[in-house]
Amino acid sequence: MSIRLVIADDQALVRGALAALLGLEQDIEVVAELGDGTGVAAAVVEHSADVAMLDVEMPGLDGISAAAAVRRAAPSCRVLMVTTFGRPGYLKRAMQAGASGFVVKDTPARQLAEAVRRVHQGLRVVDPVLAAESLTAGDSPLTEREGEVLKAASDGGTVADIAKSAMLSEGTVRNYLSAAMAKTGGRTRAEAVRIAEDNGWLL
Amino acid sequence: MSIRLVIADDQALVRGALAALLGLEQDIEVVAELGDGTGVAAAVVEHSADVAMLDVEMPGLDGISAAAAVRRAAPSCRVLMVTTFGRPGYLKRAMQAGASGFVVKDTPARQLAEAVRRVHQGLRVVDPVLAAESLTAGDSPLTEREGEVLKAASDGGTVADIAKSAMLSEGTVRNYLSAAMAKTGGRTRAEAVRIAEDNGWLL
DNA sequence: GGGTCCACATGACATTTGTCATCCCTCATT
DNA sequence: AATGAGGGATGACAAATGTCATGTGGACCC
Numbered sequence: 001m002s003i004r005l006v007i008a009d010d011q012a013l014v015r016g017a018l019a020a021l022l023g024l025e026q027d028i029e030v031v032a033e034l035g036d037g038t039g040v041a042a043a044v045v046e047h048s049a050d051v052a053m054l055d056v057e058m059p060g061l062d063g064i065s066a067a068a069a070v071r072r073a074a075p076s077c078r079v080l081m082v083t084t085f086g087r088p089g090y091l092k093r094a095m096q097a098g099a100s101g102f103v104v105k106d107t108p109a110r111q112l113a114e115a116v117r118r119v120h121q122g123l124r125v126v127d128p129v130l131a132a133e134s135l136t137a138g139d140s141p142l143t144e145r146e147g148e149v150l151k152a153a154s155d156g157g158t159v160a161d162i163a164k165s166a167m168l169s170e171g172t173v174r175n176y177l178s179a180a181m182a183k184t185g186g187r188t189r190a191e192a193v194r195i196a197e198d199n200g201w202l203l
Numbered sequence: 204m205s206i207r208l209v210i211a212d213d214q215a216l217v218r219g220a221l222a223a224l225l226g227l228e229q230d231i232e233v234v235a236e237l238g239d240g241t242g243v244a245a246a247v248v249e250h251s252a253d254v255a256m257l258d259v260e261m262p263g264l265d266g267i268s269a270a271a272a273v274r275r276a277a278p279s280c281r282v283l284m285v286t287t288f289g290r291p292g293y294l295k296r297a298m299q300a301g302a303s304g305f306v307v308k309d310t311p312a313r314q315l316a317e318a319v320r321r322v323h324q325g326l327r328v329v330d331p332v333l334a335a336e337s338l339t340a341g342d343s344p345l346t347e348r349e350g351e352v353l354k355a356a357s358d359g360g361t362v363a364d365i366a367k368s369a370m371l372s373e374g375t376v377r378n379y380l381s382a383a384m385a386k387t388g389g390r391t392r393a394e395a396v397r398i399a400e401d402n403g404w405l406l
Numbered sequence: 407g408g409g410t411c412c413a414c415a416t417g418a419c420a421t422t423t424g425t426c427a428t429c430c431c432t433c434a435t436t
Numbered sequence: 437a438a439t440g441a442g443g444g445a446t447g448a449c450a451a452a453t454g455t456c457a458t459g460t461g462g463a464c465c466c
Contacts, residue, residue: 174424177423178423
């Protein structure tokens, strides 16, 4: 009885290559390939998949939300996150969303099939380097609004732009940005954005 | 006689998957896999490769510089760029560096082996969508220094930081940033950075 | 030789940020 | 009932940023 696998990754080339690579394994069968997160839960149910391999960064529904959707729709299906960026915050959030494993795309290819087997058996698979970072990095120090405002600031708009898009007064926006800068340790707004992004506190 | 292929991509998972996928083809033989751009030219020479598949974004030597190095070291070896981000500026720069083909990771996997064969035959392979964008987008309007300063600004430092790292006076830095903002159409420094990055004018 | 473009610089100026104190309101905890 | 945290706001002030005029000097082209 082979492991029924669903793969979701927005880069078609990567998705296809992963499917081809894993399809070679005797005990793994790729039953669906998706380009975004919206249809993942439905595909898992339809094909009664055993494992879902999800990218974190995807258009539409992001991988972490998709993982939660899969867990709700098919509790018996395990989720393995595969991501480009090893952001400590991503790992924690993915685990909270019900993922069983978390590997970065920078790990050797041979370990991938093994990771799929492990999560299928109910084991947890976590990149050890990332796990350590995740412990030291800790949770996001930002409040919900601070995070929202910082995210709104991440594409380079002015305070006035952010205030309009967040329906806040300009003074309030500046206060939140100031707080975010203090908490992240950034000396400018842009630096705070970078730090928060690197830690996976935005999304 | 099979096509001898060198693959360079910083994400081990992707690199391995691509190698596995292309290794399945009868007429393609993967002779080397690299994780960065520094050793590509040497590997091409050592294995007398016919085609080099390079990622644009890599640590150490970036893909475009690596392409130029390959062309210098082994003029008979064709270069096929494979990138995550379809930045118009990347395409133009890659072609000027001597690449024969340029595909984004978002294209169907089946076309990849075909692209390798085409460049090996001396044909050019270019994503049509990207080619069109590249024509409308045009070259970078930034001068060399403006680009350098904007790149230095991209990690969120203050004017004083940039001035120190670029060995310029603060006033000059402000002038360059002002010019860069005018040319990109950005209303703030951060917006200018985003626009320039999206067009592939930095790096 | 004159024109143009770029690198680099200075000084002045208006605007935008970032900081801080201080206020109100709500909700949860003690 | 009191305390504290978070969301939201105002006003004032210092520092940083963005704009502009203007200058020098080198390179390149006609």
